[in-house]
Amino acid sequence: xxxxxxxxxxxxxxxxxxxxxxxxxxxxxxxxxxxxxxxxxxxxxxxxxxxxxxxxxxxxxxxxxxxxxxxxxxxxxxxxxxxxxxxxxxxxxxxxxxxxxxxxxxxxxxxxxxxxxxxxxxxxxxxxxxxxxxxxxxxxxxxxxxxxxxxxxxxxxxxxxxxxxxxxxxxxxxxxxxxxxxxxxxxxxxxxxxxxxxxxxxxxxxxxxxxxxxxxxxxxxxxxxxxxxxxxxxxxxxxxxxxxxxxxxxxxxxxxxxxxxxxxxxxxxxxxxxxxxxxxxxxxxxxxxxxxxxxxxxxxxxxxxxxxxxxxxxxxxxxxxxxxxxxxxxxxxxxxxxxxxxxxxxxxxxxxxxxxxxxxxxxxxxxxxxxxxxxxxxxxxxxxxxxxxxxxxxxxxxxxxxxxxxxxxxxxxxxxxxxxxxxxxxxxxxxxxxxxxxxxxxxxxxxxxxxxxxxxxxxxxxxxxxxx
Amino acid sequence: xxxxxxxxxxxxxxxxxxxxxxxxxxxxxxxxxxxxxxxxxxxxxxxxxxxxxxxxxxxxxxxxxxxxxxxxxxxxxxxxxxxxxxx
Ligand SMILES: Cc1cc2nc3c(=O)[nH]c(=O)nc-3n(C[C@H](O)[C@H](O)[C@H](O)COP(=O)(O)OP(=O)(O)OC[C@H]3O[C@@H](n4cnc5c(N)ncnc54)[C@H](O)[C@@H]3O)c2cc1C
Numbered sequence: 010x011x012x013x014x015x016x017x018x019x020x021x022x023x024x025x026x027x028x029x030x031x032x033x034x035x036x037x038x039x040x041x042x043x044x045x046x047x048x049x050x051x052x053x054x055x056x057x058x059x060x061x062x063x064x065x066x067x068x069x070x071x072x073x074x075x076x077x078x079x080x081x082x083x084x085x086x087x088x089x090x091x092x093x094x095x096x097x098x099x100x101x102x103x104x105x106x107x108x109x110x111x112x113x114x115x116x117x118x119x120x121x122x123x124x125x126x127x128x129x130x131x132x133x134x135x136x137x138x139x140x141x142x143x144x145x146x147x148x149x150x151x152x153x154x155x156x157x158x159x160x161x162x163x164x165x166x167x168x169x170x171x172x173x174x175x176x177x178x179x180x181x182x183x184x185x186x187x188x189x190x191x192x193x194x195x196x197x198x199x200x201x202x203x204x205x206x207x208x209x210x211x212x213x214x215x216x217x218x219x220x221x222x223x224x225x226x227x228x229x230x231x232x233x234x235x236x237x238x239x240x241x242x243x244x245x246x247x248x249x250x251x252x253x254x255x256x257x258x259x260x261x262x263x264x265x266x267x268x269x270x271x272x273x274x275x276x277x278x279x280x281x282x283x284x285x286x287x288x289x290x291x292x293x294x295x296x297x298x299x300x301x302x303x304x305x306x307x308x309x310x311x312x313x314x315x316x317x318x319x320x321x322x323x324x325x326x327x328x329x330x331x332x333x334x335x336x337x338x339x340x341x342x343x344x345x346x347x348x349x350x351x352x353x354x355x356x357x358x359x360x361x362x363x364x365x366x367x368x369x370x371x372x373x374x375x376x377x378x379x380x381x382x383x384x385x386x387x388x389x390x391x392x393x394x395x396x397x398x399x400x401x402x403x404x405x406x407x408x409x410x411x412x413x414x415x416x417x418x419x420x421x422x423x424x425x426x427x428x429x430x431x432x433x434x435x436x437x438x439x440x441x442x443x444x445x446x447x448x449x450x451x452x453x454x455x456x457x458x459x460x461x462x463x464x465x466x467x468x469x470x471x472x473x474x475x476x477x
Numbered sequence: 478x479x480x481x482x483x484x485x486x487x488x489x490x491x492x493x494x495x496x497x498x499x500x501x502x503x504x505x506x507x508x509x510x511x512x513x514x515x516x517x518x519x520x521x522x523x524x525x526x527x528x529x530x531x532x533x534x535x536x537x538x539x540x541x542x543x544x545x546x547x548x549x550x551x552x553x554x555x556x557x558x559x560x561x562x563x564x
Contacts, residue, residue, distance in 0.1 A: 033525050073497055076514040086518060090496035465518070469525060 018267035020048025022445030025460030031228035042237035065341040066207035069454040099207040099314035115206030134165040147196040158195035173324040185425035187327040248440040267445035291423030294410035296363040301404035302355030310396035365410035365421040
């Protein structure tokens with residue numbers, strides 16, 4: 010049997026591509042190596058709790074009726090109504106540095122006002138930067154030269170603290186590069202976080218993923234779980250077949266892979282020697298700890314939805330020289346969203362930059378001890394800034410870059426993939442395409458839009474060239 | 478299909494493409510882009526839905542014929558006159 014399209018990976022981009030293709034009667038199969046869908050934004054069950062792996066918040070919030078926004082486009086393309094996603098907005102978030110604090114909500118006016126009050130001298134430049142961002146076409150699918158966001162920002166703003174404060178949330182939520190950011194990615198993240206904003210779905214990722222899987226299956230899409238693609242076989246530069254671990258062969262006219270760009274090239278037969286160079290892989294990864302609490306975060310002094318913090322004068326977004334970097338991080342309180350009913354339990358999540366190499370080098374026993382030790386160190390540093398909540402913790406868990414590699418296959422556990430993106434999704438192999446993180450749109454809304462755009466561009470708008 | 482049925486077929490496609498939209502109040506002479514914020518992705522979807530439901534091809538050079546409800550009906554009626562509106 011031959012498929013029109015096989016999609017590798019059932020993360021958000023793979024599911025979205027699958028829905029689009031099944032909607033227009035393509036014979037489509039998604040193969041997923043894990044036993045659970047969702048990839049980087051999945052869920053797991055521990056002690057009767059369904060825990061989101063990734064989700065702090067969905068970025069790109071737009072109200073119902075705002076159709077020309079990324080969220081609006083996503084909903085239309087997948088034929089969901091705004092209500093289907095059951096989104097509820099954040100209350101208020103903040104960027105907290107030693108001497109300054111900028112609060113923001115889903116109303117961009119507040120951030121502007123905060124910048125005016127905290128950095129009056131920089132206001133003029135900030136507004137000019139905003140104008141540049143507003144007029145920038147960040148969703149273009151043509152690859153352009155890497156442009157340093159730091160260089161552009163320094164043309165508009167001279168205060169290094171303000172620059173660091175703006176970068177902190179945008180880097181943590183979507184930067185594959187260390188230290189600097191490609192300007193188009195800066196614009197995507199600026200709009201999606203500051204101008205659009207945060208929301209969470211009732212029921213978390215478990216709910217959203219089920220919604221997508223149900224839609225995909227009801228349109229006739231096939232999904233095979235626990236099936237790993239071993240090799241992507243081509244002849245004369247044209248895709249021919251997939252070989253699964255275990256030896257089974259699958260035929261299709263085209264393949265869309267969400268594994269990551271280098272991860273995909275590494276599986277190509279014959280080998281793509283230059284493209285599969287692992288030194289080009291992303292390096293940025295995180296340790297994440299979650300703390301279920303016997304009380305509401307608000308009762309413990311945690312009022313905000315999300316806090317991006319830095320406890321030192323300068324913010325460093327780079328692979329740390331220790332297992333994790335405790336000097337900056339993200340704190341998320343899922344309870345502090347405008348839900349119609351309170352969540353069943355208090356929860357605080359803490360994210361810190363982490364070094365894949367150092368975690369990977371630890372022997373098994375030391376690995377478990379190191380998780381405890383570094384979680385403790387991160388909390389101790391946190392509590393120099395924020396109230397201590399340790400007495401209220403009823404359950405806790407942490408995962409590291411190694412966990413991310415294990416469950417998603419992304420090299421180095423790089424959450425945002427490789428710094429080199431393939432914006433048009435093409436590869437050296439004809440009829441093999443890339444979607445998701447390494448295509449260049451990331452995060453929950455971004456990855457979903459990526460799957461949609463690649464399915465549209467390479468399959469639905471084009472006749473697939475017959476394999477030779 | 479009669480003109481009315483063609484209109485109904487287009488309305489049903491629009492209702493599918495934009496689930497949050499009230500399609501009962503679409504004005505025939507105002508552009509769809511204006512009334513419903515349709516973008517180029519949506520026009521492609523209209524074209525693909527027409528192909529899927531009625532097996533008609535709208536070549537790219539004719540996309541501007543889909544600009545308003547009135548022009549859609551005008552353009553599509555000859556193409557759809559032998560087709561049945563699925564109940
Ligand atoms: C800790 C963490 C927190 C995050 N927080 C947020 C957040 O708050 N908000 C937000 O918007 N985004 C967040 N993200 C980012 C977001 O999760 C990702 O950008 C998005 O899910 C990427 O989706 P994707 O489809 O590109 O890739 P993936 O989800 O990685 O999908 C790839 C899939 O391919 C499968 N696969 C890999 N190799 C093979 C193979 N050989 N054969 C078969 N299948 C294979 C994998 O198992 C995986 O399911 C977070 C991510 C993490 C890890």
